[in-house]
Amino acid sequence: MTVISLSTDVMPPSERAESWRDFISRTIHNVSVERISAKDFSARISARQHDGIRCASFWTKAHDVCGKRETLGNAGASGYLVSWQMEGTAEITHDEQRRILVRPGDVTIIDSRRPMKVCFPGSVRRIVANLPAAAVEKSLPVLQHIHSMPLAPAEPFAAILRSYLVELSTGNHALKLGDGDLLVENICNLLRVIAHRQDVYMTPRELQRAAIARFVSRHASNPDLSLDDAAAHLKMSSRLIQKVLHEQGTSFSNMLLQERLELARTQLLACHDRISGIAYACGFNDISHFNHAFRKRFGMTPSDVRSAEPAGRRDA
Structure with a gap:
């Protein structure tokens, strides 16, 4: 830098x-x-x-x-x-x-x-x-x-x-x-x-969106995380969560996927762990699904991201 x-x-x-x-x-x-x-x-x-x-x-x-x-x-x-x-x-x-x-x-x-x-x-x-x-x-x-x-x-x-x-x-x-x-x-x-x-105004709906996003961000690495888990933790109905996210043009499953992909990308750049290990640690259960979703999201495979880094940071 x-x-x-x-x-x-x-x-x-x-x-x-x-x-x-x-x-x-x-x-x-x-x-x-x-x-x-x-x-x-x-x-x-x-x-x-x-x-x-x-x-x-x-x-x-x-x-x-x-x-x-x-x-x-x-x-x-x-x-x-x-x-x-x-x-x-x-x-x-x-x-x-x-x-x-x-x-x-x-x-x-x-x-x-x-x-x-x-x-x-x-x-x-x-x-x-x-x-x-x-x-x-x-x-x-x-x-x-x-x-x-x-x-x-x-x-x-x-x-x-x-x-x-x-x-x-x-x-x-x-x-x-x-x-x-x-x-x-x-x-x-x-x-x-x-x-x-400064009491910047947020509507109740905006507060709901923020609460959902924070929950997903904090628990994305849990492979068993579900919409019902979010509803129970946030004290909101599953239907309301889906409605709130639909207004944003997304869904609970898609928000969770995107959060896991971002987490995986950060880990790929930050540590020496195997790509498969990173995928599992970020909540993915299927490596094929992870590779496909990663390439669709970032336009590169996980291996491409790792290969673009300096020597010594390659996947073992």
Whole structure:
């Protein structure tokens, strides 16, 4: 997870806008750049990428950045942008209608799969992390409906979140394979705590979805886990659980399968165990079914994922 940096100060003014756009598109999110001065624009940025996390810390003069709606051609490339405003102000227009004024100390969570425009009226310093949509929505299901959320973290949670983002964007500590998934989970749980303390509204249905998702996530490795188990634990009827998940476009069996596949993928990248052993440990009883489902979900076989890793991490 090497830190990569860019400073426009060493470039001819005519090249700065395109270099800036290209760098943030590669390290944060694919955007276009507008309202940028051809004479005195200046920006500095440091970024790191690891295990599905992209995080950058930057200072820049006034300009605007715009992101388009995710299309079939780039589906899955976007996630939620979690931004910490350190200096200066910003105005975010999201989904072509909601406006959020951002001041120093504010945190914003934006679904980058939807249209957005971020205006920097003057110089700003901020940290931005692009996190997987599924992980963010699991902790904050309300985002599936409102798609953006401003937060004003209080201590001690502000310091904890800030330390995570600083380390991810500019830190020198090496991360091991699999650490990224754990860090994403920790950041998302921290955002949930911050949102809860600010009484961010969640409907009863959203609370039900969140409870089901948490239960499945915690017990996915149990090969005997059933819909009836979830109903008994959550004190909800099996029919209600199926109805809640149907509204999300999924089912209990599919949610459980996807959770097990994600768990297996994380284990493949993090340990030396045999692929069959990982499959069994993640709740699968049939290796053929596991291999088929894994390839359908990730476009690669478990062996392909293992082979893509450095020597010494192959399946024994």
